[in-house]
Amino acid sequence: MTPKNEPLVRTIKERCKACYTCVRGCPAKAIRISGGQAEVIKERCISCANCVLMCSRGAKETKQSIEAVRALLKSGAPVAAALAPSFPVEFGGIDPLRFAGILKALGFKYVCEVAFGADMVSFQYRKLLNENPGKKYISTACPAVVSFVEKYHPALVPNLAPIVSPMVAEARVIKELYGKDVRVVFIGPCVAKKGESDRHHADLDESITFTELRAMCEADGVDRNTALDSQFDPPYPAKGVLYPMGGGLLNSAELEEDLLSGRFLSAEGLEQFPEVLKNLEHGDIDADFIDLLCCSGCIMGPGISVKTSKHAREAALRRYARKSYFSIRLSDWEASVKRFRSLDYSASFQAEDQRMQLPAGDALQAVLAKMGKTNPEDELNCGACGYPTCVEHAVAIIRGIAESEMCLPYTIERLKTTAEELTTSYNQLAKTKQALMQSEKLASMGQLAAGVAHELNNPLGVVLLYSHLLAEQCEKDSRVFSDAKMITEQADRCKKIVGGLLNFARKNKPFFRQTSLERLVDNYFKTAAVPAGVAFTLDRSGEDMQAEMDPDQIIQVLTNLVTNAIEAMNSAGALTIKTFAEGESVCFSVSDSGCGIKAGNLKKIFEPFFTTKQIGKGTGLGLAVSYGIIKVHRGNITVASNADPAAGPTGTTFTVRLPRVATAAGAIKMKSEPAAK
Ligand code: SF4
Ligand code: SF4
Incomplete structure (x- = not known):
């Protein structure tokens, strides 16, 4: 088993x-x-x-039950094949006598037609309906329908006709006729019958599909050429052979559908049978008896391997039914019916409620909302x-x-969002990568600059010392004095450049003080000279702008940026300074409406000695120094610029962000902000 x-x-x-x-x-x-x-x-x-x-x-x-059936056939016990009435659909090409011979060659002692069990069941249905007028019944020949009622329409369980299926009825007939020791194997088009045989294990031993039977024959080398003709074993059926078609039970039990009275109804197929049960439970159906099949008739059952159409299958079944019906001797059939009429064909069913109740509270709304369905129109029911x-x-x-x-719409929406997020991350990553490359480049330039500045500092000091000494020893109106003065001035200039390089290389230690950036900027513009042609706006956010910084160095940055902005506008245009807080940073930006920086130059502007100004108009160290100062503050400086009038108003904005708490290595922290800066 x-x-x-x-x-x-x-x-x-x-x-x-x-x-x-x-x-x-x-x-x-x-x-x-x-x-x-x-x-x-x-x-x-x-x-x-x-x-x-x-x-x-x-x-x-x-x-799969092939091995279990083989074991049964080899056990020595007499085994009967209870052959479902739909067999002509699967094996229509084989003469029935040869087909019986094939089954016997496999080892079955008896080959009986379940259609006779169907005949017996038909009597039971007629009797039930006659004895219970007005009560509504559902047929119980299809185990899938029975199971569906038990699980999903428990209220209709009392309406299930308390009659066994033709398969079980036939098994009881076989045991009555051939002995209780006969083992019975159902062979049919149905998978659900395997479950039903398990439930009725006292009547049936195994159940296999036609597809499995074909596989057995192939494996054992039994076919129409190797097998001999034989006979089906009695009792022989009458109209029970029609059961596998929709309405077959009604026809066989002579419960003809009458359009006027609507007492009897038949429905088959996965779309129809659940709908009919729903209607019955809601009281929308008047019929006294409903014959339901889960498949579109057992001729369309899942255990059939041929791929013919429903109509072709009906034709094959009818051909066999006609031949079989007209070849039986009515008196023999009536005698068989009489003999087995007193067997027990009763059955009982039990509710096994598996319905999914609507959840209480807001759980349903929450799940729908998660899928983006917050309004009834969002429920596409696709x-x-x-x-x-x-x-x-x-x-x-x-x-x-x-x-x-x-949910496809929800998944598509999520994929779209993910794709957008990925694009954003990719762009951010690309920007960060570029910034990283830029800062690495500037860092190595800084190292070089620091080395050069360090080497120049000492000889420059000597030049300055001796030029001063020389100037002191000369007459003030002498030629040597003015030459010595010239040397001193140029050496001083060199010293400033070296200082700038050291700032860029972050070698000048900052002195951090708790400072209000807003006040620092305010004080700067009290003394800064802004040309008359420049419309100046100072936009303060009014937020807390306290941070640890070296105010002298930050003023130096502000000076560089404002000077550049004014020069970029040729002393005429709009200059806007903004101060604002951003998370744990204080920030300021310097915007001008000047000519903008060409896209190709944007990458180079923080490099030392890079300048777009005319020769002699700048050292090209202002932005490099600013960059070095901001980096030593562990902040950052960014630039956005447009130099193309076709793309919109030209101009440049530098934005500086400084952390509120100084974390620079080796930072020297002073006590507080000096009173006036
Ligand atoms: S479709 Fe498959 S899972 Fe669903 S009831 Fe039928 S056999 Fe079971
Ligand atoms: S209709 Fe389908 S599920 Fe129901 S008994 Fe027939 S083959 Fe089995």
Whole structure:
């Protein structure tokens, strides 16, 4: 026997690509998506195997019972094949006598048609309806429908007709006729029947599909050429052979659908049967008896391997049904019916409620909001997630069987945001990389400059000392005096350049004091000479602008920037100074409406001796020195400029950011801000 608690349908994880097709096609929503993988939830599954048919990746498989049947056939016990009435659909190309011979060649002692069990069940239905007028019943021939009612319409369980399926009825007939020791194997188109045989293990030993039977024949080398003709074993059926078609039960039980009275109704297929049950539960259906099949008739069952159309299958079944029906002797059939009428065909069913209740409180709204559905119009109900509505998807998420990533619009939106974030990060990274390269370049220039400045400092000192001594020893109106003066002035100039280089190389130690940047800037402009043609604006944010800094050095930076700005405007234009706080930094910016800096020059402006001014109009050290000072303060200085009038107003803005707390290595901290700076 195969293990009874083994799931009938399961996912082959390696093949699953989480396309949600199986979720969409599952009438019971019995598929959990977790970590992007589909997994069948045994308790919720009704074993219809629709997901097996739908999965184009072949990622769903059903329980295989071939080995268990082989073991049974080899056990020495007499084994009967209970052959489902849909067999002509799968094996229509084989003469029925030869087909019976094939099954016997495999080792089955008896080959009986379940269609006779269907005949017996039909009597039970007629009796039930006659004895219970006005009560509504649902047929119980399809185990998938029965399971669906038990799990998802527990209120309708009392409406399930308390009658066994044709398969179980036939098994009981076989045991009655051929002995209790006969083992019974159901062979049919159905996966759900495997579960039903497990439930009725006293009547049935195993259940295999037609597809499995084909595989067995192939493996054992049994086919129409090797097998001999044989006979099906009695009892022989009448109209029960029609059961696998939609409405077959009604026809067989002579409960004809009457459009006027609407007493009997039949519906089949995954779309229809759940809808009919919903309507029945809501009281929208008047019929006394509803014959439901999960597939579009068992002729479309998942255990059939041929790929013909529904109409072709119906035609194949009808051909066999006509031949079989007109070849039976009515008196024999009536005698069989009479003989087995008193067997027990009763069945009982139990609710196994698996419905997902709507969550209480705001949980549902929270999940919908997470997927960007804050208004009813955001609920597209597009079905891409596999659930018919956004609300059902949200409930499934709350119950832990679905993921929000299954919502396509939400996932697309998230991907868009991620792509935007990645672009922003990439751009920032590119900027940082460029800034890093620039600062590395400036750092190595600084090292070179510091070395040169250090080497020049001593000889310059000597030149200055001796030029002063020489000047002191000469007559003031002598030629030598004026030459010595000239040497002193030029040596002083050189000294300043060397000082600038040392500042750039960050060799001059800053003296940090707690200083208000705003007051520092205010005081600077009290004495700074701004040309009359320059419209000057000082824009203070009014925030706390206290920070540890070397005020002399910061004034030097401000002076350099303001001087450059005025020169860039040819002493006419708009000069704007802003002070503001930004997180743990105090900042100021100097903007001018001048000619702007060409894009190609922007990278070089902090390099020592780089200048766009005319020869003799500047040393090219102002910005390099400013850069060095700001770096020694562990701050940063940035520039934004437009030199192209076609791209908008020209001009340049330098922005300086200084940390509130000085962290520079070797920083000397003074007590407080001097009174007036
Ligand atoms: S067998 Fe049917 S009920 Fe079970 S998971 Fe597959 S589609 Fe859903
Ligand atoms: S319709 Fe037939 S084949 Fe399909 S699940 Fe029901 S009993 Fe099985």
